[in-house]
Amino acid sequence: MTELTAIETARAADRLIHTMGSTWMISPETGARTAEYGYTEGLSFYFTGRAGVLGAVDAEVVYAAIGYFEPSLVHRMWEEGLKVREPRASAVLYGQACAAWGEDHLAGFPGVERLQELGQRVVDAADASALPLFAGWRALPPAADGPGRVMQIIHILRELRGGAHLVATTAAGLTPLQAILTNDGPGQAAFFGWTGEFEDVSELKPLIDAAEQATDRFKAAVYERALSPAERREFADLVAAAAATLPPMG
Numbered sequence: 001m002t003e004l005t006a007i008e009t010a011r012a013a014d015r016l017i018h019t020m021g022s023t024w025m026i027s028p029e030t031g032a033r034t035a036e037y038g039y040t041e042g043l044s045f046y047f048t049g050r051a052g053v054l055g056a057v058d059a060e061v062v063y064a065a066i067g068y069f070e071p072s073l074v075h076r077m078w079e080e081g082l083k084v085r086e087p088r089a090s091a092v093l094y095g096q097a098c099a100a101w102g103e104d105h106l107a108g109f110p111g112v113e114r115l116q117e118l119g120q121r122v123v124d125a126a127d128a129s130a131l132p133l134f135a136g137w138r139a140l141p142p143a144a145d146g147p148g149r150v151m152q153i154i155h156i157l158r159e160l161r162g163g164a165h166l167v168a169t170t171a172a173g174l175t176p177l178q179a180i181l182t183n184d185g186p187g188q189a190a191f192f193g194w195t196g197e198f199e200d201v202s203e204l205k206p207l208i209d210a211a212e213q214a215t216d217r218f219k220a221a222v223y224e225r226a227l228s229p230a231e232r233r234e235f236a237d238l239v240a241a242a243a244a245t246l247p248p249m250g
Helices: 006-025 028-036 044-050 059-066 071-082 087-106 112-125 132-139 147-171 176-183 186-191 202-226 229-245
Strands: none
Touching (some): 006 087, 006 147, 006 202, 006 229, 028 087, 044 059, 044 087, 059 132, 071 087, 087 229, 112 147, 112 229, 147 176, 147 202, 176 186
16 A cells, blocks of 8 residues: 555545535535424524534624635524524534434445544544634534444544634635635635625735645644554545545535
8 A cells, every 4th residue: 555645645635525524514415404403594504503513602703713604694594593493402413414414325335434443533633723613523422433423524524624724814814705716716705605796816826825735734734643654545545435435516
């Protein structure tokens, strides 16, 4: 088995982890569970479920932790979700929905046990400073071992990189909207609730590139602490194999 450097591991695995996490959150099964749980207003379950680990905070704190979404959308959906359940209960349900999705889609994946073991080591090796969503999800009681727990670990690892990237883009001097426009374009900005005529951000490309590199370095340090070079290759291969078994996003 060939080995991977820590930075190679971040570049090989993290994009797939992000996609896997996004896939479960916007899947039809999660949509059905959202309705079943009583969250009928738009993204109310997404915001109160995902950010419910923060506790009973003001919506502005949710916006600060999640980033990128248009602030009034965050405020509106957070308040709608609070009409259904208090934040911690919503987070528990969100974790259950994540685990259920993993049971639905990873039950036949032969690398479940090893991916859980290696992924948990990465989760445990990360420092949570300035990463409140990651810290909250890491502290939430886990599902039982198996496919559901693997999917929760994927979600936690997604929050790890997502939180680090938010720190990096902010430190680079990019507003959330500029970061989206520079990295993904107007279509993604509209998906995140932003409206109006968007500015030309072409000159900001070096800043988003620098933020991406900073995020890679942060994650590389975590992989360096958590896994040996051979284990990093194994982890990246397992992530790729798991991602290949899942339905396409959307």
